[in-house]
Structures are given as C-alpha cells and as structure tokens.
Amino acid sequence: MSNNREAAASRRLPARALAAVGLGLTLFAGVSLADDHGEAMEMSNGSIIGSTCMGCHGFEGKGSGNIPRLAGLPKEVIAGKMLAYKSDGQEGTVMNRIAKGYSDEEIQAVSEFFANQ
Amino acid sequence: MSLSRRGFLKLSMAMAGVGAVTGLAGCQSNGSVTGAKRVVVIGGGFGGATAAKYVKLFDPTVDVTMIDGQSSHTTCPFSNLVIGGLKDIDEITHDFSALEKRGVNVVKGWVTGIDAEARTVTLKDGSSYEYDRLVVSPGIDFNYDAIEGYSEEVANTTMPHAWQAGEQTLLLRKQLEEMEDGGTFIMAAPPNPFRCPPGPYERVSLVANYLKENKPNSKILVLDPKTGFSKEPLFREGWTANYGNMIEWIGGDFGGGVTKVDPDTMTVTAGGTEYQGDVINVIPSQKAGWIAHEAGLADDSGWCPINTGTYESTMKPGVHVVGDACIGSPLPKSGFAANSQAKNCAAAIVAMFHNENPPEPSWVNTCYSLVAPDYGISVAAVYEVKEGKTVSVEGAGGVSPLGGKNAEKEAGYAHDWYASITEDIWGS
Ligand SMILES: Cc1cc2nc3c(=O)[nH]c(=O)nc-3n(C[C@H](O)[C@H](O)[C@H](O)COP(=O)(O)OP(=O)(O)OC[C@H]3O[C@@H](n4cnc5c(N)ncnc54)[C@H](O)[C@@H]3O)c2cc1C
Numbered sequence: 164m165s166n167n168r169e170a171a172a173s174r175r176l177p178a179r180a181l182a183a184v185g186l187g188l189t190l191f192a193g194v195s196l197a198d199d200h201g202e203a204m205e206m207s208n209g210s211i212i213g214s215t216c217m218g219c220h221g222f223e224g225k226g227s228g229n230i231p232r233l234a235g236l237p238k239e240v241i242a243g244k245m246l247a248y249k250s251d252g253q254e255g256t257v258m259n260r261i262a263k264g265y266s267d268e269e270i271q272a273v274s275e276f277f278a279n280q
Numbered sequence: 281m282s283l284s285r286r287g288f289l290k291l292s293m294a295m296a297g298v299g300a301v302t303g304l305a306g307c308q309s310n311g312s313v314t315g316a317k318r319v320v321v322i323g324g325g326f327g328g329a330t331a332a333k334y335v336k337l338f339d340p341t342v343d344v345t346m347i348d349g350q351s352s353h354t355t356c357p358f359s360n361l362v363i364g365g366l367k368d369i370d371e372i373t374h375d376f377s378a379l380e381k382r383g384v385n386v387v388k389g390w391v392t393g394i395d396a397e398a399r400t401v402t403l404k405d406g407s408s409y410e411y412d413r414l415v416v417s418p419g420i421d422f423n424y425d426a427i428e429g430y431s432e433e434v435a436n437t438t439m440p441h442a443w444q445a446g447e448q449t450l451l452l453r454k455q456l457e458e459m460e461d462g463g464t465f466i467m468a469a470p471p472n473p474f475r476c477p478p479g480p481y482e483r484v485s486l487v488a489n490y491l492k493e494n495k496p497n498s499k500i501l502v503l504d505p506k507t508g509f510s511k512e513p514l515f516r517e518g519w520t521a522n523y524g525n526m527i528e529w530i531g532g533d534f535g536g537g538v539t540k541v542d543p544d545t546m547t548v549t550a551g552g553t554e555y556q557g558d559v560i561n562v563i564p565s566q567k568a569g570w571i572a573h574e575a576g577l578a579d580d581s582g583w584c585p586i587n588t589g590t591y592e593s594t595m596k597p598g599v600h601v602v603g604d605a606c607i608g609s610p611l612p613k614s615g616f617a618a619n620s621q622a623k624n625c626a627a628a629i630v631a632m633f634h635n636e637n638p639p640e641p642s643w644v645n646t647c648y649s650l651v652a653p654d655y656g657i658s659v660a661a662v663y664e665v666k667e668g669k670t671v672s673v674e675g676a677g678g679v680s681p682l683g684g685k686n687a688e689k690e691a692g693y694a695h696d697w698y699a700s701i702t703e704d705i706w707g708s
C-alpha cells in the first residue's frame with residue numbers, strides 16, 4: 164500500500180509539468196489569484212492526510228488552545244511524536260488511537276508537510 | 281516527492297510568459313471566458329464550504345461558486361451548548377467572508393434544480409450557473425411522516441427537532457427556559473442512520489446540566505427506537521457521575537420508539553404507552569437534503585450513493601455528493617467526516633481537471649461530546665481505501681477509556697476542536 168502511494172506521488176510530477184504547458188494561460192491568471200487570495204496548497208499524500216489533521220490542529224496546523232501547533236516544527240519532532248503515540252511509548256488522549264491509523268511512511272509524509280508550513 | 285503548488289505555479293508562469301496577461305481581465309468574473317474550469321458547490325455548511333475552500337486552495341485557477349440559501353451557517357456542533365445555556369447562538373454562526381477573500385464567488389439563494397446533462401443549477405429566483413463539476417452538500421431532511429401527528433409545522437411551533445441549527449435551536453432553548461422546576465423533558469431519539477450518532481445523548485447531558493443547576497427537581501426521559509447508542513457506556517458513566525438518575529433512557533427493545541405525537545396534549549406514544557412532557561424534542565428519522573432527492577441523486581435508502589474517494593455520484597456523472605447526504609459509511613454523518621470527505625473530493629476534482637491520479641484518499645474522524653461542561657468523551661477513527669472500499673484502519677480508533685481520567689482534558693479539547701474546525705472551514 165505505502166509503495167503504491169509513493170509511486171502515485173512520484174507519477175504526479177511529469178503529469179503536472181505537462182498540464183502546466185497546456186494550461187499556461189489560465190495558470191498565469193491563477194498566480195494572480197493566489198497572490199490576492201493567499202497561498203495555494205500542494206496536493207500530495209502528505210497534504211491530504213495533513214488537511215484532515217487540521218480538523219483539530221487548525222488550518223495549516225497552526226494549533227488551537229491546548230491542541231499543539233504543528234506548522235513549522237522540525238519533521239523529526241513531528242514524526243517522533245507520532246511514532247511514540249503509535250507505539251504507546253507516549254500516552255495522550257485521542258492521539259494514541261489516531262496515530263495507529265497510519266503507516267510509518269505516511270507519518271513521514273505528513274510530518275514533512277507540516278514542517279514545510 | 282511531489283511538486284508543490286507553489287512550484288507548479290512558478291513553472292507555469294515561466295512557461296506562459298508575458299502573453300498570458302490578456303487572460304487576467306476576465307478571470308474573476310466568468311470561468312468560461314478564460315477557459316478556467318468551473319466548480320459550483322451547493323451548501324456552505326461543513327461539507328460544502330470545505331469543498332469550496334479546498335478546490336480553490338489546491339488550484340486557485342478554478343472558478344468556484346458556492347451557493348447557500350442562508351448568508352451564514354449556524355453549526356449544529358456546539359448547538360447543544362446553546363440549548364444548555366453555555367453558549368450564545370452568535371458564537372456558533374459563521375459568515376462566508378473569508379471564503380470570498382479567497383476568491384470563492386459566494387451566492388445567496390436556494391437551489392431548486394440541477395440539470396446534470398446540461399451541467400447547470402437553477403436557483404429559486406430563476407438565475408442559473410454552469411459548472412464543469414458540481415459538489416452537493418445540502419445536509420439532511422426529515423421524514424416527518426414517520427411519526428403520526430408530527431409535521432414541519434409542529435416542529436416549528438411546539439415540538440422542535442433542533443437537528444438543524446438556528447431558529448429551531450433557539451425555540452428549544454426558550455422552551456427549556458420557560459419550563460418549571462419539576463417538569464419533564466422528553467426526547468424522541470431518531471433511528472439509524474442519522475446526523476451525529478452521539479448528538480442526542482450529548483444534548484440530554486447538557487439539558488441535564490442546565491436543569492441540575494436551575495430546576496433540579498426536573499426529569500429527562502429519552503425514548504429511543506434503537507437498542508443501544510454511540511459511546512453508551514461512557515455516557516452512562518458520565519450521567520451517573522454528574523446527574524445521578526435524572527436521565528432515564530428507554531431503548532427499542534423496551535418499547536422506546538415513538539410512533540405518535542399529540543401537540544395539543546403534549547404527549548408522545550411509544551410502545552403503546554403515552555408519555556406526557558413539558559418540553560418535547562422530537563428528532564425524526566432522516567434522509568439526504570431535499571435538493572438531492574429533487575435532482576435524482578438519492579437511492580431508495582434516502583441517501584446518495586457515491587464512488588469511493590472521489591465522491592462522484594453513481595447516479596449522475598459530474599456531480600459529487602459529500603457530507604451527511606452521501607452514503608459515506610463507515611464514516612459517520614459528522615461535521616468532522618464531512619470536512620474530511622470534502623478535502624478528498626476537492627483533491628479528486630482538481631486531479632480530474634489536470635488528468636492526473638488524485639492522491640491516495642485518507643480520512644479521519646474525531647467526535648467529542650460534552651457530558652458536562654468539564655467532562656468530555658471522544659470517539660475517533662482513521663479510514664483508508666482497501667480493495668476499492670473505504671474501511672476504518674484496523675487497530676486504530678476507538679473511544680475514551682472508562683473511569684473519566686481524561687474527561688476534563690477532553691472537555692477542553694472539545695472547545696479547541698470547535699475553534700480549529702470552524703477556522704479551517706469558515707475562518708481563513
Ligand atoms: C446537535 C448536533 C450536534 C452535532 N455535533 C457534532 C460534533 O460535535 N462534531 C461533528 O463532527 N459533527 C457534529 N454534528 C453533525 C454535523 O452537524 C453534520 O454532520 C454536518 O453539519 C454535515 O455537514 P453537511 O455539509 O452535510 O451539512 P450542513 O453542515 O448542514 O450544511 C448544509 C448547508 O446547505 C445549505 N442548503 C441545503 N439545501 C440547499 C439548497 N437547496 N440550496 C442552497 N443551500 C442549501 C444549508 O443552508 C446549509 O448551510 C452535530 C449535529 C447535531 C444535530
């Protein structure tokens with residue numbers, strides 16, 4: 164499963180480049196929209212998982228009250244926490260139940276996504 | 281590794297060159313002028329507003345129009361806190377200005393028709409909008425006929441459902457405030473499947489909290505057609521700890537299913553017995569929102585079948601259904617799930633526009649319930665696609681431990697969750 168995911172992610176690069184050639188004109192308009200209306204978000208396995216984490220961790224992972232900020236933390240720190248929750252090495256409330264839902268590769272991908280926010 | 285949207289845009293800008301400037305003029309107003317793809321979204325609630333925002337986030341060149349019959353959305357999540365007197369309705373009402381700032385074209389109006397062949401939607405005022413892809417997230421509607429004597433009119437006057445937030449929430453709150461000490465609050469709970477499985481039980485918890493503090497001789501009776509309910513051991517433990525035996529629950533195997541109501545005598549009938557109440561909250565059985573039926577998107581179950589991951593309707597191509605209206609199981613009909621679904625749907629739509637494979641779908645759901653203001657419980661699950669089907673990941677998810685050791689912390693997290701998800705959808 165995780166191998167498939169990585170393959171799917173890397174397949175996207177040439178497809179995007181091709182689309183960029185074909186849609187150059189409208190995409191230029193998109194640049195102005197992105198500038199006016201805030202940054203765009205990458206579309207990847209990491210960002211899809213990450214976007215669903217935002218339900219609690221806030222848009223772009225900026226945190227809320229006692230729910231920690233993830234945006235901009237080092238990738239290793241986020242991944243380390245997730246792996247600790249997954250193995251029950253660290254006790255939380257809901258995070259032990261959630262971290263067990265992801266493969267180690269997915270944890271790396273989502274950690275990288277938040278590290279880059 | 282994937283190419284970030286930022287990199288993607290830079291690349292396309294370099295390729296498009298200066299000639300593209302001509303494309304700028306028309307782009308805001310009408311996608312068809314520039315050839316931009318058009319997405320129309322019906323509903324500005326949990327599913328719809330998320331879909332509108334995330335299509336725009338994943339590809340700012342897409343022309344996105346979001347249509348809602350109301351100019352703001354009052355959330356069902358935390359509406360039980362309004363009923364229990366812990367929050368004001370304004371605190372759970374969100375306007376669409378942040379979406380407009382992102383470039384979403386927000387239209388106020390009720391959609392009355394969808395033509396999936398012509399790819400247009402029509403509004404009550406006669407105006408119409410063309411789309412390349414349509415997202416439908418209208419929430420729920422009620423099977424009023426399932427209970428004899430119940431109707432929309434009865435709901436709006438004497439026996440509110442308060443299962444869509446707004447006027448209904450305020451009506452139930454008012455009735456509760458006017459009830460005398462020693463009165464009986466009756467809830468007729470709905471059969472499966474329905475919006476927010478733990479919702480009815482959170483509601484009676486927060487009603488109990490209000491009564492305990494203000495009208496301590498009152499009683500709560502829950503009449504339920506089901507033989508059990510979400511997070512039942514946790515709710516029961518919390519009820520005993522916080523409210524003694526104020527809440528009585530009668531399940532389906534003991535004749536709990538309400539079949540008849542009489543607003544004149546303020547009685548309900550369940551299992552052949554008549555019960556009298558001072559405040560009666562009737563939550564009827566549910567189905568997908570009206571427009572989904574009108575447009576032929578729902579099957580005999582009353583809900584909308586969809587394809588895994590993309591949320592494209594199996595009944596009408598080009599139309600995607602997310603949120604409570606879709607058959608999204610094993611995800612529950614929750615705001616969190618609607619938000620998660622809409623993000624996967626938005627990615628699938630943008631990928632389709634670019635003839636790409638969408639990222640692997642992934643979902644999470646966490647539902648907090650407040651048993652008391654400082655006593656929270658949760659249920660969580662992570663979902664993936666396996667052999668073409670959405671399944672919950674084995675070994676993950678589950679409910680809070682019994683014993684209440686995390687209850688105070690989880691009550692705090694419930695509030696932080698609400699702030700986060702509403703900011704994610706309507707706030708920035
Ligand atoms: C009491 C209660 C408590 C809840 N608590 C929680 C909770 O704690 N956590 C959680 O995750 N979920 C909770 N939920 C569930 C949550 O409210 C729903 O699952 C969620 O709202 C579903 O989102 P949706 O987009 O499908 O519908 P909605 O959010 O209801 O949005 C539908 C929107 O579509 C608009 N609309 C409908 N038809 C049309 C039309 N024809 N034309 C134009 N606009 C239209 C409506 O005006 C509305 O704004 C709760 C529900 C209830 C009732």
